Amino acid sequence: MSEPSTVTDPADPRLADYTGLTDVELRRRREPAEGLFIAEGEKVIRRAVEAGYRMRSMLLTPKWLDVMSDVIQAADAPVHVVEPGLAEAVTGYHVHRGALASMERKPLPEAADLLVGARRVAVLEGLVDHTNLGAIFRSAAALGMDAVLLSPDCADPLYRRAVKVSMGAVxxxxxxRLDPWPAALETVRAAGFQLLALTPAGADDLAQAAPHRLPKAALMLGAEGDGLTQRAxxxxxxxxxxxxxxxxxxxxxxxxxxxxxxxxxxx
Amino acid sequence: MSEPSTVTDPADPRLADYTGLTDVELRRRREPAEGLFIAEGEKVIRRAVEAGYRMRSMLLTPKWLDVMSDVIQAADAPVHVVEPGLAEAVTGYHVHRGALASMERKPLPEAADLLVGARRVAVLEGLVDHTNLGAIFRSAAALGMDAVLLSPDCADPLYRRAVKVSMGAVxxxxxxRLDPWPAALETVRAAGFQLLALTPAGADDLAQAAPHRLPKAALMLGAEGDGLTQRAxxxxxxxxxxxxxxxxxxxxxxxxxxxxxxxxxxx
Structure with a gap:
């Protein structure tokens, strides 16, 4: 561990990972480019650590030092202690959960590798809404889906809002990612999966299709409103x-x- | 129909139904007491009218006059035309859907009357979050539930946010309402329903319980986080x-x- 240090200057370069968190466009560019993501709140931070993500740093308001002491002990990362007002000045919002961590991304696996041994996968197309994406990950994890495959235009599951709504299920x-889209769907079929597209205009009832009897099933879902594209x-x-x-x-x-x-x- | 009239004074008493829409506490008291609710956006207004709710008045920005002309024709209610800035001054927010209607509530039916002829009902306890409540109504309607029964402390399904999230499914x-709670659950049982409580600590898998084979089933759900109370x-x-x-x-x-x-x- 490293000793927590108090930071009082919002322009301190040690806080650079946490600047402008409410600027969605900025963060969407910056975070993948810099290989980081932000975990917010005690539970989500613990789940990120348990899932094996390396911590770059933590930003805590003073009252969280005790609660997070075991995480601080275990992590080989600097811990920046800031007053709530400074946290707001840096991030752009009132951090009422009082604890943020900057975590290092892992390389994304190849779809083909994820499909080895999997039996139920979700395939999402055009899910740009972080709230919906986070909610879908929470359900996918809770209900035992083995993997989630994303079209290239889906939002980033590690974006702060998606992580939070998913309760760490991401x-x-x-x-x-399935890229190019939709050609890479062939990878899924080649792995033995039947591709079931969910659409209000579907010919068969989901219950009649009895997807739980399929040896390997991929469930395709499109975005709220438009649904799956014709190509998909x-x-x-x-x-x-x-x-x-x-x-x-x-x-x-x-x-x-x-x-x-x-x-x-x-x- | 009545001829649309332009209103330019935010204090005009004809706009009284629409004041302070962002003040949740105020609106939660006022709307049931005054027997009204607010429908927002073209689709939701049309659905409220189709469902037989009487219109008290409409508030439109000028560009919505054409789109809503058939609704205006059919309704026996005053139509107030206001500039977007005035709509914001009155309601407290930027009304980007540009159309609001004040609708008259109907008397709530008795639970026992709703249960006649019903086979699948949802029973909700302590759902105070308008977004969750609206989402649950949308799913209940879409998936063919016959009725929703609410504990006394559930939020108002006709609150603007719940109506909007439900896409008019409310x-x-x-x-x-089931009142007193939980004693009034006996009304449901007396009507021949088996009461199934959804809880992570449930003894039986939902699939094994095969609720679709029950002649009459009532599904009980508690709020996010706490779930159903011990009494329920x-x-x-x-x-x-x-x-x-x-x-x-x-x-x-x-x-x-x-x-x-x-x-x-x-x-």
Whole structure:
């Protein structure tokens, strides 16, 4: 461990990882380029560490020093102690969870490697909303999906908001990018998976398709609103729908994902 | 119809229904007391009207006059046309959907009346979060639940945020309050329903419980975090869990609800 040190200057270069956290565009560029991501709050930080991510540094308000003492002990990373006002000046928002960690990214695995030994995978296309993406990861992990595969235009699962909404589930279920899209879907099929596209216009009921009986199933989901693109639909083996009632035209994508993950993993 | 009239004074008493929309506490008191609720955006307003709610008035920015002309024609309610800046001054936020309607509440039905003819109902306890409540209503309607029953401390499904997140599904699936709580659960049991409590500590897997085979099933769900209270759990006939994987301890309540509604209605 290194001794926690108090920082009082918002321009201190040791706080550079934490500047402008509310500037989504800036952070989306910076974090992958610099190989870092931000974990926020005690639980999420602990889960990131347990998942084997290396800590670059921590930023804590004083009252979190005790609670996090075991994490500080175990980590070989500088701990910067700042007053709440300084945390806000640096990050751009009131850090009410009082604890942030800058963590080092790991190299993303290849999709083909993730598929070895997997039986149920989620394939997400165009999920640009960090809240929906985080919620889907939480459900994917909780319901026992083996991996998540992302189209190149999906948002970053390690973006702070996605990590937070997922309650750290983005660390629990492995993920990779499918690139080029949708051609790389062939990798999934070649690994023995049947590609099921979830779409309100699907020919078959999800229940009738009995996805839990498939040896290997990949569930394809598109973004809220637009759903899967025609190109992605064309690449699927089968189109399935969740039956709708009461004149409602669609489920929220997070709800649809939870239902589909349950249908493919339960029983 | 009445001719749309332009309003230029934010203190004009004709705009009283729309003042301080961002003050949650104020609106939570005012709206039920005054027998109104606010529908926001073209789709939600149309759905409220289609569901038979009477319109008290509409507040539109000028560009929405054309789009809403049929609604204006059909409604016997004053239409107030205001510039975006005035809409913001009155409501407290930038009304980017440009259309608000003040609608008249209907008397809530009795739970016992809703249960006549129903086979699948959701029972919600302590859902105080409007976003979660709206999401659950959207899933309940989409997945074909017949009714939603609410503990007295659940939030108001007609609060603006809940209506919006539900995409108007709060108008599509009937709901009632169960009061006193949890004693009124006896009404549900007396109507022939088996009461299934969703809880991570449930003795039986949801899939093994095969709720879709029950003649009448009531699915009980508690709030994010705390779940069902001990009193509610004690009143249930059976406790069921959705199996968890990857070390995740729970699903988001909206995801859990979607899974449970699917399990009880599909097949």
């Amino acid at each position: 660390f629990a279920v492995p993920y990779a 639909l064309a690449a699927a083996d089968r189109r399935v729908r969740i039956p709708m009632a009461h004149g409602i035209d669609s489920l929220n994508v997070g709800a649809a994902a939870a239902v589909a993950f349950y249908a493919v993993t339960a029983g | 108008f599509a699936v009937p709901y009632a 759990l004690a009143a249930a006939d059976r406790r069921v869990r959705i199996p968890m994987a990857h070390g995740i301890d729970s699903l988001n309540v909206g995801a859990a609800a979607a899974v449970a509604f699917y399990a009880v209605t599909a097949g």
